[in-house]
Amino acid sequence: MSYDEVYQRSLSDPEGFWAEAAQAIHWDKPWDKVLDDSRPPFYRWFAGGMLNTCYNAVDRHVEAGRGDQIAIIHDSPVTQSQRKISYAELQDLVGRFAGVLTSLGVTKGDRVIVYMPMVPEAAIAMLACARIGAIHSVVFGGFSSRELATRIDDAKPKVMVAGSCGIEPSRVVHYKPLLDQAIDMAKHKPDHCVILRRPQEPGTMVEGRDVDWETAIASAQPQPCVSVAATDPLYILYTSGTTGIPKGVVRDNGGHAVAMTWSMKHLYAMQPGEVFWAASDVGWVVGHSYIVYAPLLYGCTTIIYEGKPVGTPDAGAFWRVISEHGVSVMFTAPTALRAIKRVDSKAEFLKQYDMSRYRALFLAGERCDPDTLTWAQDILQRPVIDHWWQTETGWGIAANLMGVEPLPVKAGSPTKAVPGYDVRILDDDGHVQDPGKIGRIMIKLPMPPGCLPTLWQNDDRFVDSYLSAEPGYYLTGDAGMKDEEGYLFIMSRIDDIINVAGHRLSTGGMEEVLASHPDVAECAVIGAADQLKGEVPVGLVVLKSGVDRPEEVIDRELVALVREKIGPVADFKKVVVVERLPKTRSGKILRGTMKRIADGQDFNMPATIDDPAILDEIEAKLQTIGYGHHA
Ligand code: COA
Numbered sequence: 001m002s003y004d005e006v007y008q009r010s011l012s013d014p015e016g017f018w019a020e021a022a023q024a025i026h027w028d029k030p031w032d033k034v035l036d037d038s039r040p041p042f043y044r045w046f047a048g049g050m051l052n053t054c055y056n057a058v059d060r061h062v063e064a065g066r067g068d069q070i071a072i073i074h075d076s077p078v079t080q081s082q083r084k085i086s087y088a089e090l091q092d093l094v095g096r097f098a099g100v101l102t103s104l105g106v107t108k109g110d111r112v113i114v115y116m117p118m119v120p121e122a123a124i125a126m127l128a129c130a131r132i133g134a135i136h137s138v139v140f141g142g143f144s145s146r147e148l149a150t151r152i153d154d155a156k157p158k159v160m161v162a163g164s165c166g167i168e169p170s171r172v173v174h175y176k177p178l179l180d181q182a183i184d185m186a187k188h189k190p191d192h193c194v195i196l197r198r199p200q201e202p203g204t205m206v207e208g209r210d211v212d213w214e215t216a217i218a219s220a221q222p223q224p225c226v227s228v229a230a231t232d233p234l235y236i237l238y239t240s241g242t243t244g245i246p247k248g249v250v251r252d253n254g255g256h257a258v259a260m261t262w263s264m265k266h267l268y269a270m271q272p273g274e275v276f277w278a279a280s281d282v283g284w285v286v287g288h289s290y291i292v293y294a295p296l297l298y299g300c301t302t303i304i305y306e307g308k309p310v311g312t313p314d315a316g317a318f319w320r321v322i323s324e325h326g327v328s329v330m331f332t333a334p335t336a337l338r339a340i341k342r343v344d345s346k347a348e349f350l351k352q353y354d355m356s357r358y359r360a361l362f363l364a365g366e367r368c369d370p371d372t373l374t375w376a377q378d379i380l381q382r383p384v385i386d387h388w389w390q391t392e393t394g395w396g397i398a399a400n401l402m403g404v405e406p407l408p409v410k411a412g413s414p415t416k417a418v419p420g421y422d423v424r425i426l427d428d429d430g431h432v433q434d435p436g437k438i439g440r441i442m443i444k445l446p447m448p449p450g451c452l453p454t455l456w457q458n459d460d461r462f463v464d465s466y467l468s469a470e471p472g473y474y475l476t477g478d479a480g481m482k483d484e485e486g487y488l489f490i491m492s493r494i495d496d497i498i499n500v501a502g503h504r505l506s507t508g509g510m511e512e513v514l515a516s517h518p519d520v521a522e523c524a525v526i527g528a529a530d531q532l533k534g535e536v537p538v539g540l541v542v543l544k545s546g547v548d549r550p551e552e553v554i555d556r557e558l559v560a561l562v563r564e565k566i567g568p569v570a571d572f573k574k575v576v577v578v579e580r581l582p583k584t585r586s587g588k589i590l591r592g593t594m595k596r597i598a599d600g601q602d603f604n605m606p607a608t609i610d611d612p613a614i615l616d617e618i619e620a621k622l623q624t625i626g627y628g629h630h631a
């Protein structure tokens with residue numbers, strides 16, 4: 001079938017389409033209704049169905065004869081080690097870790113926070129939760145203890161699972177003290193923490209509360225898979241909202257398992273038994289979907305890579321992993337390619353490796369600039385597929401479906417809507433935009449299986465944030481356009497979210513931190529264009545009158561404060577003190593205008609600006625830190 005036929009069928013007969021896709025999953029009890037649309041704007045897929053995600057991702061494959069196949073390869077240049085875990089071994093480890101959780105009192109519906117580096121135990125902990133119907137919430141290791149504390153208070157975990165440390169090329173990240181501080185800060189206290197004590201820094205244990213992973217798993221009683229409702233939550237993943245309070249995106253079991261499995265075949269054109277590699281982190285949605293769940297649900301081998309694209313040890317690292325482990329399809333963020341290109345623009349390292357089994361490169365997480373796309377196509381001589389998605393959807397919204405009908409690539413476009421997603425561009429009045437015109441990108445409800453059914457215990461925020469802009473539509477938060485042929489172009493966010501090295505961050509959250517500094521009267525954070533990371537945050541602060549401490553001291557304090565409160569991942573390193581911020585006459589800070597100035601772009605003087613002269617000062621100040629120069 002052609003792309004058009006598949007896409008049209010997914011919209012004209014969604015229930016038939018997804019019921020057919022659901023045949024690829026083992027159900028303990030079939031669903032009563034494919035799509036429960038009795039309570040709009042809340043929609044539930046496979047209502048009444050019962051299944052277990054871990055069974056589908058692990059046990060089922062062992063029963064079908066894949067026990068000896070490698071399920072997980074841990075490739076860790078930062079510790080100079082590798083480990084391979086077969087499906088049979090994974091079943092044993094996950095079953096026993098589920099036993100550890102059960103012995104600590106975790107039962108169906110309880111939350112477990114996982115705060116781990118890129119080690120197989122992160123996936124084992126996630127799958128063990130799924131096995132017993134507990135809900136995991138993985139927190140990215142680059143977040144601070146305060147961010148972790150916010151998530152503890154929202155998810156209220158009974159148990160936390162953490163690594164004692166993470167290893168960045170330049171330093172050991174002290175996870176254990178961060179975990180302890182977060183628990184001190186949080187109002188909710190977990191009963192226990194299971195700590196994977198890594199030799200690089202085993203960390204200090206808290207007696208009575210902390211449990212050693214190795215000791216506990218050695219004597220644990222393996223647990224079977226429990227049946228859960230398709231609509232029960234599998235996990236919560238927090239993502240940046242427009243304030244400092246992150247949103248707890250909920251993922252269900254049934255729709256997720258179906259969407260993940262369908263995508264492996266139709267989007268990535270994978271075959272069970274092949275090796276799939278998403279070079280991301282388990283703390284991000286890409287890691288949940290395409291390091292852990294989708295490859296395992298589909299019976300592939302997945303790679304957990306603990307390293308960087310460059311510097312561990314060189315810019316050939318990605319090609320080494322692909323060649324050494326026989327990767328068929330790899331997925332990463334454009335920023336990783338830009339990092340490689342910067343060091344090895346002629347791709348000399350690539351020549352050392354056998355890439356014969358490698359078929360395609362998928363990119364997501366941020367806009368892929370045409371230069372990077374062309375460079376990757378030239379050096380790899382393989383399809384390079386940009387695809388667009390977000391934490392909320394959990395899988396591609398727009399892509400070039402390699403397993404259906406590969407379409408011609410248009411640089412700068414993630415191609416067309418994925419089946420199940422009715423993507424429309426609406427203008428400010430809610431009318432569908434003409435082709436080629438920019439508007440808000442919306443998805444007509446219901447969204448396909450796999451997308452968030454709600455925010456964790458916060459239906460109201462779910463409706464307010466996503467469903468109230470236009471009745472009957474999900475607001476993606478991105479602006480863009482469709483061309484005459486239906487190709488989508490994703491241009492920018494319409495909120496204050498920025499994308500730094502493929503990491504999604506809230507400038508509002510950073511502003512809250514800057515504003516908490518005693519010398520700061522007001523502030524703004526903008527995402528300035530960056531050749532490597534896409535965007536980087538730049539702070540502009542106005543000091544309280546009477547503050548006469550040196551600006552560079554305050555700047556350093558502000559940089560340190562954001563690192564402490566949000567974490568190194570915010571990559572907040574640039575800040576300038578200004579006399580005033582440009583505002584409209586009604587007092588709205590003109591962040592968009594400042595961003596254009598920072599990027600050296602022309603801008604129209606906003607008609608409502610209260611004092612145009614301020615913009616010259618802003619430009620001059622930004623130039624002192626390397627921004628605001630016309631190309
Ligand atoms: N735990 C603790 N700290 C972490 C971390 C983790 N898991 N991951 C990153 N950090 C820290 C880094 O050490 C760095 O700290 P520093 O300010 O002390 O140097 C900071 O967070 C920023 O990290 P990053 O944005 O990764 O920058 P980098 O300079 O270390 O690396 C790239 C640049 C391009 C190589 C890197 O960003 C990259 O590989 N990006 C791929 C993006 C990606 O996988 N995105 C996921 C969505 S698909």
Ligand code: AMP
Pocket residue numbers: 239285363364365366367368386387388389390391392414476477478490492493499502503504
């Ligand atoms: P996250 O939730 O962290 O995956 O970030 C999602 C956001 O990243 C989207 O809303 C977009 O703004 C951006 N994004 C992700 N993939 C792409 C892409 N292929 N092209 C343009 N922007 C993207």
